Amino acid sequence: MKQLLIFAMTLLLGNVVAYAQLDLPPVAGNPRAMVSEEVGITSITITYARPDVNKREGKIWGTLIPLGFTNFSFLTNAPTAPWRAGANDNTTITFEHDVKVEGKDIKAGKYGFHVAYNPDSSILIFNKVNNAWGSFYYEQKDDVLRVKVKPQPLDKSVEYLKYEFTNHSANACTIALMWDNLSLPFRVSVNTEDIVIATIRDQLKGNIGFNPQIVLQAAQYCFTVNKNLEEAYGWSKRAITGFGGQKTFPTMSNWVNAAVRTNRLKEADSLMTEVVALGNAQQLATFGRSLITLKQADRALKLMLDNQKKHGDNFVVNSGLMRAYSAKGDFAKAIEYADKAIAQAPNDQQKKATEDLKTQLKGNKDIN
Known part of the structure; x- marks a missing residue:
């Protein structure tokens, strides 16, 4: 027994010497x-x-x-x-x-x-x-x-x-x-964009994939970098119809964005009524500008006019209409709404910025 103990201690000390x-x-x-x-x-x-x-x-x-x-x-x-x-x-x-x-x-x-x-x-x-x-x-x-x-x-x-x-x-x-x-x-x-998208794809298979805000964020990243659009379209719908999903202005406007980017234009048009119903004046004006960026001037103008019907005559609405008519190439109409926005500007900084845009419009230059 004593010899066995000595052997065990020797082995232990050997391991300590080897690894310490x-x-x-x-x-x-x-x-x-x-x-x-x-x-x-x-x-x-x-x-x-x-x-x-x-x-x-x-x-x-x-x-x-x-x-x-x-x-x-x-x-x-x-x-x-x-x-x-x-x-x-x-x-x-x-x-x-x-x-x-x-x-x-x-x-x-x-x-x-x-x-x-x-x-x-x-x-x-x-x-x-x-x-x-x-x-x-x-x-x-x-x-x-x-x-x-x-x-x-x-x-x-x-x-x-x-x-x-x-x-x-x-x-x-x-x-x-x-x-x-x-x-x-x-x-x-x-290749940051592909790495991020691959990482997102893996993450959405885990528990955070049950959070509709995370799913929405995943789709929006793809739209920002203009990659992986079909999968992002699916994520956009999942943020609404998937586990915990709901119809809000961010999720519905993102769905329209996804439909436009994947050339599902009839679907995009069918969703617009719900988007208008959910959005405030600033949200709708901002979304209208995003449609202009996507070369959807007709849809942007319709959205801005719906914004006018819902929220009336104010700086945000008229600034949006100014940009929408500019995107259509109707500079006279854009100047008309620029004048309204200038008169309604909430501060000198926004007034000056709108006056500068009006100057560009007078030279028949698109301000978008």
């Missing part, structure tokens, strides 16, 4: 860092250690960081090892979804990130091994992607290596490795 880690400061005082941002809904995260210049200005690139590949490889003893793009553990970069780097596809995942520096054209390497110490055991066969970029001079020296996200757009950003007097920038682009 002390929380110690980083090697050589290189601060550990992580930077993460989103492009659309795609998270991009870089984890790295930050070496400093330490009075080596101008001696980093091409000296401390050699040109191209080095013979630091423990596997080949040949010039096959790139730089780890940081200090200590290899730098890693994680893409939440599939992206393009410098126009080339790379799948979602976590990658070891390395650099083969050259002042004219440096190679950026994304490698499937993401848990290595440095690049001593780097192997090209594990590369997922290589791209070439041109290093850029910096106006001000960067003491501690860093990664920065710049030049943001809805579908792209630039990530730059910056150290000493150089930057290595690379462009990451994301």
Whole structure:
């Protein structure tokens, strides 16, 4: 029994030694860092250690960081090892979804990130091994992607290596490795709209798909980006006829919007009476403007006239009619309603804005 106990304790201690880690400061005082941002809904995260210049200005690139590949490889003893793009553990970069780097596809995942520096054209390497110490055991066969970029001079020296996200757009950003007097920038682009729609589709299969406001929001996103219109039409109806759905101005006007965008024009016309009944003056005027945007000037004018019948002679109604007649090319009629709106403007700012629109109408220019 005693021997069995000793064996068990030995096994336990062996496991503790194998898996326990002390929380110690980083090697050589290189601060550990992580930077993460989103492009659309795609998270991009870089984890790295930050070496400093330490009075080596101008001696980093091409000296401390050699040109191209080095013979630091423990596997080949040949010039096959790139730089780890940081200090200590290899730098890693994680893409939440599939992206393009410098126009080339790379799948979602976590990658070891390395650099083969050259002042004219440096190679950026994304490698499937993401848990290595440095690049001593780097192997090209594990590369997922290589791209070439041109290093850029910096106006001000960067003491501690860093990664920065710049030049943001809805579908792209630039990530730059910056150290000493150089930057290595690379462009990451994301198909945000398709990713969002795919995510929405999955989410609507879960419990939030029983919330009609969420379903409505899903359809409206598709209309905003003008993609996935048929499925969005189905979501528009589901927000009304599905679980918990109800007829409100937002849901009914969105259904009309869906019908127009999918060329179900008779259906759109049949729903208009209910839309008018549910909307206030501002809602109807705003919806009328959205129909103008969809090149539905006749339907927009009819809606604005119905708004007039329901809500009378006021600034919002007359401003809507001004825009509807402008969309029809009837500038004389549009000016008539512009004059009414100017007289009814609730403040000087809206009065001035309407006067400016009238000036455009007098030059026979559509104000929409």
